[in-house]
Amino acid sequence: MKTAFGFFGAGKMAEGILSAMTRLDGFDPASVIMAEKVPARARELSRKYGVRTTPDVAEVARTAKTVFLAVRPQDLAEVAAAVKPLLTDRQLVVSIVAGKTLSVLRKALGPKARLVRVMPNLALRAGEGMCAVCGGRNAKPADVKLVKRVLGAAGRTVELAEKHFDAVTALSGSGPAFFAFMELAMAEGGAKLGLPRDAARLLAEQTMFGTAKYLRESGADLKEFIAGVATKGGTTAAGMDVLAAGDFKSTVAATLAAAAKRSAELRG
Numbered sequence: 626m627k628t629a630f631g632f633f634g635a636g637k638m639a640e641g642i643l644s645a646m647t648r649l650d651g652f653d654p655a656s657v658i659m660a661e662k663v664p665a666r667a668r669e670l671s672r673k674y675g676v677r678t679t680p681d682v683a684e685v686a687r688t689a690k691t692v693f694l695a696v697r698p699q700d701l702a703e704v705a706a707a708v709k710p711l712l713t714d715r716q717l718v719v720s721i722v723a724g725k726t727l728s729v730l731r732k733a734l735g736p737k738a739r740l741v742r743v744m745p746n747l748a749l750r751a752g753e754g755m756c757a758v759c760g761g762r763n764a765k766p767a768d769v770k771l772v773k774r775v776l777g778a779a780g781r782t783v784e785l786a787e788k789h790f791d792a793v794t795a796l797s798g799s800g801p802a803f804f805a806f807m808e809l810a811m812a813e814g815g816a817k818l819g820l821p822r823d824a825a826r827l828l829a830e831q832t833m834f835g836t837a838k839y840l841r842e843s844g845a846d847l848k849e850f851i852a853g854v855a856t857k858g859g860t861t862a863a864g865m866d867v868l869a870a871g872d873f874k875s876t877v878a879a880t881l882a883a884a885a886k887r888s889a890e891l892r893g
C-alpha cells in the first residue's frame with residue numbers, strides 16, 4: 626500500500642477536502658488517488674492538484690491507507706459492493722455521506738471496516754467548514770485524530786457521539802441555507818429602505834461575516850455582546866425591541882427541530 630489518501634468519488638466535497646489537504650505541512654499530491662469516472666474531470670483534478678486519478682474505485686481500495694467515501698447517498702450501495710472484498714482492517718474509511726449511519730456503513734462495508742463518520746457542511750468548500758466527527762467501533766483514537774487534523778485544514782471540527790448527528794445535520798449541515806435566508810432577509814429589508822440591491826447584499830453579507838469573525842476572535846458572550854451594541858435609546862435597541870418581541874427565536878428553534886426530524890426520518 627503506497628498511497629496515503631484515497632477518495633471514492635471526486636465531486637464537490639471531495640475537492641473541498643483535497644484543497645484543504647494541500648494546506649497541510651508536508652502534503653504530497655502524489656500520495657493521493659481519486660476515483661473519477663469522467664475523464665475531463667479527472668484531468669482537471671490532476672492538473673490542478675497533481676494527484677493521481679483512476680476511473681475505478683477498486684484501485685483506490687487496493688492502494689489507499691485512508692479513504693474518504695464521498696459519493697452521493699444513492700451511490701453508496703454500488704460503491705460499497707465493489708470495494709468491500711478489497712478493504713482490510715489496516716485501512717480507514719472516512720464517510721461524509723449524509724444520513725448513512727455507522728451501522729449502515731458497517732453493513733455495507735463489512736463488520737471489520739475501520740470507520741469514521743463525518744457530517745460536513747458546504748462551507749468546507751471555502752475552507753471554513755464545520756465537521757462533526759464520530760469514530761466507529763473499530764476506529765482507533767489515532768484515526769479520529771487524523772481525520773480531525775485533515776478536516777481541520779478545511780475549517781473547524783468537533784468530535785460528537787453519533788446520537789447527536791441529526792441535530793448536527795440540522796444546525797451546521799443545513800445551517801448554510803438558514804444563514805443565507807437570514808442574509809436574504811437582511812438584504813431585502815435594506816432594499817426596502819431604499820438601498821441599491823447589490824449594496825444591500827454586500828452590507829448584509831459583510832456584516833454577518835465580520836460579526837462572526839469578531840465573535841470568534843473575542844470569544845464574547847453573546848448576550849453581553851448584544852446588550853453592548855444595543856445601547857439604551859439607540860438604533861440597535863430600537864431594532865432589537867422588534868426582533869425580540871416577535872417569534873424569531875421560536876421560529877429558529879422550530880426550523881432546526883424540523884430539519885432534525887427529517888434527518889431522523891431519512892436514516893430510517
Ligand SMILES: NC(=O)c1ccc[n+]([C@@H]2O[C@H](COP(=O)([O-])OP(=O)(O)OC[C@H]3O[C@@H](n4cnc5c(N)ncnc54)[C@H](OP(=O)(O)O)[C@@H]3O)[C@@H](O)[C@H]2O)c1
Nearest residue numbers: 634635636637638660695696697698700721722723745747
Ligand atoms: N454538498 C454538501 O453540502 C454536503 C454536505 C454534507 C454532506 N455531503 C455529502 O457529501 C457527499 C458528496 O457530496 P457532493 O456534494 O460532493 O456530491 P457530488 O459533487 O455529486 O460528488 C459525488 C461524486 O461521486 C461520484 N461517483 C459516484 N459513483 C462513483 C463511482 N462508482 N466511482 C467514482 N465516482 C463515483 C460522482 O460522479 P458522477 O456525478 O459522474 O456520478 C460525483 O462526482 C454526499 O454523500 C453528501 O451527502 C454533502
